[in-house]
Amino acid sequence: xxxxxxxxxxxxxxxxxxxxxxxxxxxxxxEDVDDDVRAAIEETIGGELLDEDAQEVIDVVxxxxxxxxxxxxxxxVDARGPLDENGVIWVLTPKTGQPGHVEPSDIAEAVPQxxxxxxxxxxxxxxxxxxxxxxxxxxxxxxx
Numbered sequence: 001x002x003x004x005x006x007x008x009x010x011x012x013x014x015x016x017x018x019x020x021x022x023x024x025x026x027x028x029x030x031e032d033v034d035d036d037v038r039a040a041i042e043e044t045i046g047g048e049l050l051d052e053d054a055q056e057v058i059d060v061v062x063x064x065x066x067x068x069x070x071x072x073x074x075x076x077v078d079a080r081g082p083l084d085e086n087g088v089i090w091v092l093t094p095k096t097g098q099p100g101h102v103e104p105s106d107i108a109e110a111v112p113q114x115x116x117x118x119x120x121x122x123x124x125x126x127x128x129x130x131x132x133x134x135x136x137x138x139x140x141x142x143x144x
Contacts, residue, residue: 012037013044015122016090016130018060025050027079028064032100033092034125058082061089064128066100072110076133080114089116089133090124098127107131 018024018041026038026049041062042048050056061079065072072091079089093102104121111118111133120132 011040012124013041016041016060016062016124017088017132018044020044020046022059023050023056024060024062025052025054025056025058025079025082026062026064027052027075028066028069028092030064030066032066032094032127033064034128037125037128054082056082057084059084059087061087062092063089064092065102066094067102067106068100072102072106073113076110076114076116080116080135083135085135085137087134091131091133092124092128093131095123095127095129104131 022045024041024045029051038049049062050058061083063075063079065075069075076089076091083089091107093107094100108118115135116133117136118131119134120130122130122132124130
């Protein structure tokens with residue numbers, strides 16, 4: 001559990017736009033992920049993160065991605081499959097200087113090829129950055 005006084009990590013779910021009862025799927029889990037971030041999200045949604053095999057309609061996908069994980073475009077296509085039309089994909093990558101760091105240009109190149117739009121970048125814990133991706137139609141719908 002995340003200590004109540006740990007506003008930095010506990011606030012990460014809010015920073016990611018995650019609210020209670022949302023359906024959140026996690027793809028790319030490995031030993032290096034930030035367990036405090038995961039715990040804060042699970043506390044916010046009131047349940048566990050769904051794994052890669054989940055069949056539900058997903059509100060938010062957390063895609064932990066490292067430089068040697070393969071083709072980001074393919075991973076984004078897979079992540080998009082069960083995503084709600086207004087859903088969000090957060091690509092979580094190691095920060096500069098961390099093992100597995102991904103160049104921002106690699107993400108920027110993959111995103112339009114799979115029909116997504118990059119809308120924000122935030123720090124997610126001490127070792128990870130988050131890049132927010134949405135379907136272009138959903139980003140316009142939210143501006144109404």
